[in-house]
Amino acid sequence: MLQIAGLDVRYGPIRALRGVSIEVGRGEFVGIVGPNGAGKSTLLLSIVGMVRPQSGRIEHDGTALMGRPPEEIVRRGIALVPEGREIFGELTVEENLRLGTTIRKDRRAAEADVERMMKEFPILGERRRGQAGKLSGGEQQQLAIARAMLGDPKLLLLDEPSLGLAPLITKQVYQVLKRLNEAGVTILVVEQNPKRIMKAATRLYVLRNGQLAFSGPPEALERAEDLDRAYFGFNEKARPLP
Amino acid sequence: MARHAIRLAWPFLSLALLLLIVAALGSLAPTVIQRVITEAFIRLVMVIGLYLFVGNSGVLSFGHAAFMMTGAYGAAWLDIPVKSKKIFLKGLPNFLGQAEFPPWLAALCAMGFSGLIALIVGVPLVRLSGLAASIGTFSVLVIVFVVYSNWNEVTNGTSSLIGLPIYVDLWVAYGCAVGAMLAAFLFQxxxxxxxxxxxxxxxxxxxxxxxxVPFSRLVAFVLSAALVALGGILQAHFLGALNVLQFYIGITFITIAMLVVGGTGSLAGAVIGTGAISLVFELLRQLEVGFTVGATEIQLPPGLRELGVAVIMIVILIFRPAGLMAGREIPLPGLFNPSTARAP
Structure with missing residues (x-):
């Protein structure tokens, strides 16, 4: 469904991504973990066309995405739930949800889906006329996911959906993702904290300093020292930082 | 069901009702006051036109007076009597010079013409954001002003153009203001x-x-230009005379002040801001004209109006930057509001 090969992104002198190649198959639940500054967000932003890579290839079902504007990529069925959620705080919850249907042509079904979403996420239904900015962090995350889903995406990208959320709320968010995945949506999640994503994902990549450090099933990283090695680049047992 | 419809349309209905009360009271008042209210309604058409673009897009425009100008002159080209055109507007092409449209048709054509100009200049402008967009719109105003000031044969240059049919009274202005509000409400x-x-x-x-984003902005820009043009048309056909200076810095400043004081975030803000500034403007004008207290005559220096409005704008920007209405519409009375209505 999504193929990325040899992706290079530079911000001035900083090389955010160096020759990154990943692949996401239809129906998969793929996680990308890595420490702060590893290039995870850059990777997602490159996919949706908000960051322009220097070289490499991004293909979606055989079509090259690089150089296309974000609106067009969204219309292809790729939705991003950005870090910090980026909901429209001054608008109401319902307006935020309606905005999620911007790209849809089937207006009637889209309106019905907005109502359905408010049942699926009851808290959003309760607050439909309230300002979205007044929701709590977890509620805003639900709103961001619901809004992204209303575009009827085939591939959902999420940038740190657990950021700033209490563990219980994170668990709920992941339950939602799991359910969406079972309903046929392909999911690519980026996380700094690998714990939750290791349970949910069917496949995992570890990104470090802009390069891939590991790829494979999450079971392969189950032993803590394996994860440390991939995540921090330790060669032996964990040792204190200098 | 009816309640539901009222709830949805309340932000518009409440304002239309408010203006109706003002108009009805005004129609009973002396002519001088009627004229003040009519002028305020005309300003309101302009401010709502400006709001349609600025309020929804968040891009401040300093250039909308250009569309008042294209609208007012465009309508004048069509509805000034042919014999006046032969004296003042010798350069008009034949199809305009020989035409004498009914005022309403002239107004519609001129709104369309202004919308077309907005479409042409809008295509590059809507790609800009923030300050660049604002400066860009201001440049449009300067260009239009310079062209209309110097194109003597079709605008009478910097001299006034007279002989426009005067058809704007309190109720015409009210009707147009409500129409403008409805357009802005439906758009938002x-x-x-x-x-x-x-x-x-x-x-x-x-x-x-x-x-x-550019496309949505462009649509709003064109619609807003057409509404603002209607404001210019109304003013020209209220006074019966037209001058390029009517649609330059002065009106730009006052309409922006009205919008900022009321708050750019809601339709109610545009209305309340226009009302508040019109009121202050009129009071200060009275002070400029002079009045007597006992035996002493007090007359304040001219220019007080602009000064007063500028000070009010600064005070609002400091203490209530989102404007008097702070982005809110007029709240629904409890009767129609399910969250506050009591169970029977």
Missing amino acids: NSRLGLALRASREDEVAAKAIGVN
Whole structure:
């Protein structure tokens, strides 16, 4: 469904991504973990066309995405739930949800889906006329996911959906993702904290300093020292930082 | 069901009702006051036109007076009597010089003409954001002003153009103000209006959900230009005379002040701001004209009006930057509001 090969992104002198190649198959639940500054967000932003890579290839079902504007990529069925959620705080919850249907042509079904979403996420239904900015962090995350889903995406990208959320709320968010995945949506999640994503994902990549450090099933990283090695680049047992 | 419809349309209905009360009271008042209220309604058409673009897109325009100008002159080209045109507007092409349209048709054509100009200049402008966009719109005003000031044969240059049919009274102005509000209300609740409001809050996030920001802005820009043009047309046909200086810095300043004081975030803000500034403006004008207290005559220096409005704008910007209405519409009375209405 999504193929990325040899992706290079530079911000001035900083090389955010160096020759990154990943692949996401239809129906998969793929996680990308890595420490702060590893290039995870850059990777997602490159996919949706908000960051322009220097070289490499991004293909979606055989079509090259690089150089296309974000609106067009969204219309292809790729939705991003950005870090910090980026909901429209001054608008109401319902307006935020309606905005999620911007790209849809089937207006009637889209309106019905907005109502359905408010049942699926009851808290959003309760607050439909309230300002979205007044929701709590977890509620805003639900709103961001619901809004992204209303575009009827085939591939959902999420940038740190657990950021700033209490563990219980994170668990709920992941339950939602799991359910969406079972309903046929392909999911690519980026996380700094690998714990939750290791349970949910069917496949995992570890990104470090802009390069891939590991790829494979999450079971392969189950032993803590394996994860440390991939995540921090330790060669032996964990040792204190200098 | 009826309650539901009233709830949805309340932001518009409440304002239309408010203006109706003002108009009805005004119609009983002396002519001088009627004229003041009529002028305020005309300003309101301009401010609502400006709001349609500025309020929804978040891009401040300093150039909308250009469309008042194209509208007012465009309508004048069509509805000034042919014999006056032969004296003042010798350069008009034949199809305009020989035409004498009924005023309403002239107004519609001139609104369309202004919308067309907005479409042409809008295509590059809507790609700009923030300060660059504002300066760009201001440049449009300067260009239009210079062209109309010097194109003597079709605008009578910097001299006044007279002989326009005078058909604007209190109720015509009221009707146009309500029409403008309805247009702005329908737009802000349309899909395009919602998309534009999202881009006002966060352009990048709006793009990320598939909003075509330049396109939504362009539609708003054209609609807003047509409404603002209507304001210019009304003013010209209220006074019966037209001058390029009517549509330059002065009106730009006053309409922006009205919008900022009321708050750019809601339709009610545009209305309340126009009302508040019109009131202050009129009071200060009375002070400029002079009045007597006992035996002493007090007359304040001219220019007080602009000064007063400028000070009010600064005070509002410091203490209530979102404006008097702070982005809110007029609240629904409890009767129609399910969240506050009591169970029977």
